[in-house]
Amino acid sequence: MSSTILINKVSKRFGKKLVLNQISLTVESGQIYGLIGPSGSGKTTLVKIIVGMDSPSEGNVHVLNTPVPKLQLLQRIGYMAQADALYTDLTGEENLAFFASLFKLKKNVQQERIAYAADLVNLTADLKKKVQNYSGGMKRRLSLAVALIQDPEVLILDEPTVGIDPELRQSIWAELYRLKNEGKTILVTTHVMDEAEKCDCLAMVRDGEIITSGSPSELKKQYGITSLEEVFLKAGGKQQ
Amino acid sequence: MRIFALVKRIFHQMLRDKRALALMMVAPLLVLTLLNYLLSGNTVDPRLGVINADDKLLERLKDSEITIIQVEANTKDLILHKDLDGVLHFDGDDISLTLTNDQPNAAKALQIKVQQAIAAERANEQAANLSVFMEGIQSKLPEVPLKIEAAKAPEVKTSYIYGNKDTIFFDQLSPILVGFFVFFFVFLISGIALLRERTTGTLERLLATPIQRRDIVFGYLLGYGLFAVIQTIIVVTYAVKVLDITLVGSFWNVVIINLTLALVALSLGILLSSFANSEFQMMQFIPIAIIPQVFFAGIFPFESMAGWMQVLAKCMPMYYGGNALVDVMYKGLGLSDIRNDIFVLLGFSLVFILLNIVALKKYRKI
Numbered sequence: 001m002s003s004t005i006l007i008n009k010v011s012k013r014f015g016k017k018l019v020l021n022q023i024s025l026t027v028e029s030g031q032i033y034g035l036i037g038p039s040g041s042g043k044t045t046l047v048k049i050i051v052g053m054d055s056p057s058e059g060n061v062h063v064l065n066t067p068v069p070k071l072q073l074l075q076r077i078g079y080m081a082q083a084d085a086l087y088t089d090l091t092g093e094e095n096l097a098f099f100a101s102l103f104k105l106k107k108n109v110q111q112e113r114i115a116y117a118a119d120l121v122n123l124t125a126d127l128k129k130k131v132q133n134y135s136g137g138m139k140r141r142l143s144l145a146v147a148l149i150q151d152p153e154v155l156i157l158d159e160p161t162v163g164i165d166p167e168l169r170q171s172i173w174a175e176l177y178r179l180k181n182e183g184k185t186i187l188v189t190t191h192v193m194d195e196a197e198k199c200d201c202l203a204m205v206r207d208g209e210i211i212t213s214g215s216p217s218e219l220k221k222q223y224g225i226t227s228l229e230e231v232f233l234k235a236g237g238k239q240q
Numbered sequence: 241m242r243i244f245a246l247v248k249r250i251f252h253q254m255l256r257d258k259r260a261l262a263l264m265m266v267a268p269l270l271v272l273t274l275l276n277y278l279l280s281g282n283t284v285d286p287r288l289g290v291i292n293a294d295d296k297l298l299e300r301l302k303d304s305e306i307t308i309i310q311v312e313a314n315t316k317d318l319i320l321h322k323d324l325d326g327v328l329h330f331d332g333d334d335i336s337l338t339l340t341n342d343q344p345n346a347a348k349a350l351q352i353k354v355q356q357a358i359a360a361e362r363a364n365e366q367a368a369n370l371s372v373f374m375e376g377i378q379s380k381l382p383e384v385p386l387k388i389e390a391a392k393a394p395e396v397k398t399s400y401i402y403g404n405k406d407t408i409f410f411d412q413l414s415p416i417l418v419g420f421f422v423f424f425f426v427f428l429i430s431g432i433a434l435l436r437e438r439t440t441g442t443l444e445r446l447l448a449t450p451i452q453r454r455d456i457v458f459g460y461l462l463g464y465g466l467f468a469v470i471q472t473i474i475v476v477t478y479a480v481k482v483l484d485i486t487l488v489g490s491f492w493n494v495v496i497i498n499l500t501l502a503l504v505a506l507s508l509g510i511l512l513s514s515f516a517n518s519e520f521q522m523m524q525f526i527p528i529a530i531i532p533q534v535f536f537a538g539i540f541p542f543e544s545m546a547g548w549m550q551v552l553a554k555c556m557p558m559y560y561g562g563n564a565l566v567d568v569m570y571k572g573l574g575l576s577d578i579r580n581d582i583f584v585l586l587g588f589s590l591v592f593i594l595l596n597i598v599a600l601k602k603y604r605k606i
């Protein structure tokens with residue numbers, strides 16, 4: 001079984017509200033997999049279930065052939081939450097060092113990884129600044145750096161490029177491709193259609209259901225349309 | 241060790257947060273100093289107006305530190321105008337005492353002093369009468385060598401098991417206050433710190449790493465615990481060396497008690513923070529969870545509480561802390577006498593710690 005993330009009939013209820021309805025999807029190793037859908041469609045909820053921060057009401061999840069939740073698995077997953085969760089009274093470097101030590105990186109490896117991750121997100125010059133003086137985009141980039149700190153095999157990124165300027169967005173995507181070529185598996189959520197184009201495989205989510213999935217070109221062919229945005233509208237319309 | 245990563249981070253944050261640091265280290269000293277001066281300030285002699293009192297009684301009243309002012313009438317206007325605390329009026333055999341009673345405690349004390357003075361004066365008069373009477377009898381019966389000591393008002397020699405004649409309320413109160421401030425400020429700082437971590441999402445982020453839930457709780461206990469150690473030593477040293485608060489027992493026993501209190505405060509603070517969504521909601525716990533503690537810490541005598549209040553008192557960590565602190569600082573008892581209090585406090589913190597570890601399941605099931 002080479003699939004890295006396996007989601008099997010996952011449903012999630014908050015009280016009576018059904019937020020995820022029988023979601024099944026498979027992310028193959030080495031893929032960039034995009035979860036695309038409007039806000040409130042359940043992307044974050046699904047992502048949290050994959051990481052093990054929340055448990056599904058029904059169904060189950062395997063990551064790297066291990067049933068979720070499992071503590072050791074978290075060592076191998078890099079997670080970037082939708083909301084920046086950073087210690088604003090610490091510097092960027094102290095944030096990275098703190099998370100690095102939670103992953104039990106050795107001192108010299110820690111230094112290397114901090115330098116690497118900071119360089120990747122273009123924050124090397126700002127590492128000594130306190131995070132409370134960072135702009136929104138800088139915080140986003142630091143969150144991404146934190147997700148990469150332990151050199152994980154799987155990256156789960158919840159809306160990683162929100163609030164980041166187009167130029168840096170390009171460079172982050174370039175880096176995601178580079179990580180993919182190293183054999184890492186990446187799951188990103190987004191509500192921006194033009195980012196969907198960049199994924200190897202897509203799942204379109206609406207109201208807690210996957211309305212369609214496949215590679216961008218497959219989807220366009222299937223619906224006979226050239227823009228993914230229209231695919232989304234058409235596939236969504238078919239459901240109703 | 242992941243715990244040490246957490247401890248290191250807490251140190252970074254605390255050392256940078258000058259306000260929190262000052263609140264923890266300096267605020268207790270300020271409050272203690274204020275209370276020390278307020279409660280040990282010299283009491284002003286009460287001012288008593290008198291009408292028709294005889295000189296011997298006046299001497300006696302002056303001896304018991306009462307300022308005497310001769311007045312003509314005991315009307316309200318006059319009492320208030322002359323700023324008197326009361327008027328003592330002799331009208332033949334009738335004695336009346338009018339008290340201003342604006343401060344009931346002072347009024348009671350004045351009333352007792354006046355009554356004692358009058359009673360002592362009466363006893364003296366009777367003793368004098370008695371000896372005159374005895375002398376009369378003896379002169380009539382000269383062959384009887386009866387000798388009767390002139391009766392005197394008895395002198396009572398007082399000795400104290402705890403404290404001495406100069407002991408004031410603050411001496412008994414200060415051990416409780418020292419413990420309470422440690423408890424209160426540790427509760428506040430640690431509770432708000434973890435609350436911030438919840439509301440900014442960093443706690444959730446933390447739990448997306450392979451850290452154990454218990455490591456988070458222990459990391460917090462250790463990190464803030466080290467600051468509590470420093471705080472305890474500063475507060476106790478200041479209270480004893482600078483304010484000259486009575487410390488009969490061992491300094492280190494006081495530190496041990498305060499540290500166990502701090503441990504309870506820490507674990508309670510981070511536990512209650514999981515029921516709050518904002519700093520303000522955290523503050524709302526203070527009147528419920530913290531203020532009542534001080535009432536049951538020994539300021540009001542346990543024996544005089546109603547039965548259900550006694551049960552309530554035994555549910556309060558500060559009851560045991562206050563008890564142990566008074567035992568050591570005021571009564572000079574040793575470690576073996578406060579052992580049980582310490583164990584109960586450790587029991588409290590153990591329960592809170594376990595509840596904390598369970599409460600973190602809200603964020604991650606494993």
Ligand SMILES: Nc1ncnc2c1ncn2[C@@H]1O[C@H](COP(=O)(O)OP(=O)(O)O)[C@@H](O)[C@H]1O
Nearest residue numbers: 014017019037038039040041042043044045046
């Ligand atoms: N803890 C929660 N309790 C109740 N409802 C929730 C909770 N978390 C998310 N929801 C609801 O689930 C739905 C999906 O939310 P979310 O997964 O955040 O969507 P997305 O990430 O796609 O914007 C929303 O309607 C949201 O209100």
Ligand SMILES: [Mg+2]
Nearest residue numbers: 043044045082
């Ligand atoms: Mg979301």
